[in-house]
Amino acid sequence: MLVVQLARLSGDLPYDCDVHLVEPRPVPGPGLAYTARRPEYLLNVRSQFLSAFPDQPDHFQNWLRLTSPEICQQEFCSRQSYGRYLQQLVSQVLEWPSLNGFRFTWHNQAAQSVQVHPTSQVATVQLQDGTRVPSEYVVLALGNFPPSPPASRNTDYLHHANYHGNPWAQGALRNIGTHDTVLLIGTGLTAIDVLLGLRTDGHQGVVTAVSGHGRWPAAHKFQEAAYPDFYADELRGADTVLAVLHIIRRHIRAAEAQGINWRTVLDAIRPHLGSIWAAWPQLEQARFLRHLAGIWSVLRHRSPPQNAATVQEMMRTGQLQQEIGRVKDIVPMTNNLRVTIQKGQEPPRQLMARHVITCTGPLLDYSRIQEPVVGSLRESGHLQPDTLHLGIRTDAHGALLDARGQASAVLFTLGPSRRPDFFESTAVPELREQAVALATELGKRLRAPAVGA
Structure with missing residues (x-):
C-alpha cells in the first residue's frame, strides 16, 4: 500500500526517485494474509470498507464488479480476491514509471541486514544474493510474524x-488425515480459518479447540441504523480504562433501548481508537492488556456470519469440542502429541491428538523476533522494542527511535509494528491511512535539498 501511495503523490516537479520493493514471496502485493488460494477463507470486513484508497471508498467494490465473477455472500468476499486486487495495484506500479517520477523495482528475495552509516544519512540494505542497495530511506513493512511456541518446558x-x-x-x-484428531491452540479468527480449511478438505475427525477464555469471535451483524460519534463530547482525553469502559457501556445501553446493536456503537468510535489508546498512560495501557484485551479482540475483530454459523454447527454435531485452559506442556508420543492444559488453580489435564496447530495469533514482541533484518537493527541499537511488547518504538511519523529516544532520519515503519502508538494497527482501514501519511511525509523529505531514494 505504501508503494501504491508513493506512486500517487502529486507535485509541480517530478521526484526522479528510485524505490526498491524487497519481497521474497512469488508475487508482490497479497502478502501473508491474502496469498492462500482458498475461497473458504473470507475477509472479516465487508467489501465496502476495503478500498486501498481512503479518498475512493468504492474502489475495491468497483474492481470486484469489473474483474471478479465472485458473488460475495452478505458482502464478505474471499481473501484470495482481495489478494488479486492488491497484486494488480502493485503490478501496475511496477510495470512502468509513475507520472510523478518514481521508478519502482521489485527484488524477489529477502533482505538480510540494514546498516545505517554513522557519518551520513544513508543506509545500505543487503539482500539475500549479496546485492547491496544504498538508500536514503528504508521502510520496514514487515507485517506479522508467526506465533511463538505455546509451551517452553520441553521444546x-x-x-x-x-x-x-x-x-x-x-x-x-497437508499431512492431516481425514479421520485424524486435531487440537487447535486458540479460538480466534485464525482458528476459524483452520476449521474452514479442514472442513472444505473433507476432514471428519474430532477437533478440540483450547483457549484460556473459551470465547470465539463475535459474528458481524448488519444494521442499517447508525450511532452518533460520541468521541469528541465524552471520550476525548479520558485517561483511564475504567472511565472509557463506563462511557461505552452507557452508550451501548442507550443504543439497545433504541433497537441499535452494540456493534454499531463500537464501530462509531473506531476512527478514534488510536487516540483513545494514546490518551492512556502506560500503566493504564498495561491494565487494558491484562484485563480487557482478550474480550476486546472477540468483540472488535468479528467473524463473517457464515463462518460463525459453521463453528456453531460443528459444535452442535460434536465434531468440534472445546476446552478451557492454558497450554503448559506438549510432549511428542510417536504419532500423537500429548498436551497438558490447566485452568486457573485446577489440577492439570492431559489431552491427546494426532495433530496440534498453534492459532494464537502473531508474535508481536520485537525483542524475540529473529528475522535477520530485525535482529541486525536491534543489535545495532537502531530498533527499540516497546516495553509492553507490542511492536517498535517510533515517533509520530513512524520513524524508528533509538535507545536515546532520538528519531531516525532514515528508518521508518508502518503496520502491525506500530501497535505501541495505535494498538489497532492491523486492519485495512488503519493500514491505508498509515500508508497515505507515510507516503506524504517521505514526499516532503524528498523535496528537501538532498533528494534521493
Whole structure:
C-alpha cells in the first residue's frame, strides 16, 4: 500500500526517485494474509470498507464488479480476491514509471541486514544474493510474524511432523488425515480459518479447540441504523480504562433501548481508537492488556456470519469440542502429541491428538523476533522494542527511535509494528491511512535539498 501511495503523490516537479520493493514471496502485493488460494477463507470486513484508497471508498467494490465473477455472500468476499486486487495495484506500479517520477523495482528475495552509516544519512540494505542497495530511506513493512511456541518446558515437539507452529506456512496442514484428531491452540479468527480449511478438505475427525477464555469471535451483524460519534463530547482525553469502559457501556445501553446493536456503537468510535489508546498512560495501557484485551479482540475483530454459523454447527454435531485452559506442556508420543492444559488453580489435564496447530495469533514482541533484518537493527541499537511488547518504538511519523529516544532520519515503519502508538494497527482501514501519511511525509523529505531514494 505504501508503494501504491508513493506512486500517487502529486507535485509541480517530478521526484526522479528510485524505490526498491524487497519481497521474497512469488508475487508482490497479497502478502501473508491474502496469498492462500482458498475461497473458504473470507475477509472479516465487508467489501465496502476495503478500498486501498481512503479518498475512493468504492474502489475495491468497483474492481470486484469489473474483474471478479465472485458473488460475495452478505458482502464478505474471499481473501484470495482481495489478494488479486492488491497484486494488480502493485503490478501496475511496477510495470512502468509513475507520472510523478518514481521508478519502482521489485527484488524477489529477502533482505538480510540494514546498516545505517554513522557519518551520513544513508543506509545500505543487503539482500539475500549479496546485492547491496544504498538508500536514503528504508521502510520496514514487515507485517506479522508467526506465533511463538505455546509451551517452553520441553521444546522437542517443535520438530514433530504433526506439530504445526505456523498454520499459514506453505503446505502446513497437508499431512492431516481425514479421520485424524486435531487440537487447535486458540479460538480466534485464525482458528476459524483452520476449521474452514479442514472442513472444505473433507476432514471428519474430532477437533478440540483450547483457549484460556473459551470465547470465539463475535459474528458481524448488519444494521442499517447508525450511532452518533460520541468521541469528541465524552471520550476525548479520558485517561483511564475504567472511565472509557463506563462511557461505552452507557452508550451501548442507550443504543439497545433504541433497537441499535452494540456493534454499531463500537464501530462509531473506531476512527478514534488510536487516540483513545494514546490518551492512556502506560500503566493504564498495561491494565487494558491484562484485563480487557482478550474480550476486546472477540468483540472488535468479528467473524463473517457464515463462518460463525459453521463453528456453531460443528459444535452442535460434536465434531468440534472445546476446552478451557492454558497450554503448559506438549510432549511428542510417536504419532500423537500429548498436551497438558490447566485452568486457573485446577489440577492439570492431559489431552491427546494426532495433530496440534498453534492459532494464537502473531508474535508481536520485537525483542524475540529473529528475522535477520530485525535482529541486525536491534543489535545495532537502531530498533527499540516497546516495553509492553507490542511492536517498535517510533515517533509520530513512524520513524524508528533509538535507545536515546532520538528519531531516525532514515528508518521508518508502518503496520502491525506500530501497535505501541495505535494498538489497532492491523486492519485495512488503519493500514491505508498509515500508508497515505507515510507516503506524504517521505514526499516532503524528498523535496528537501538532498533528494534521493
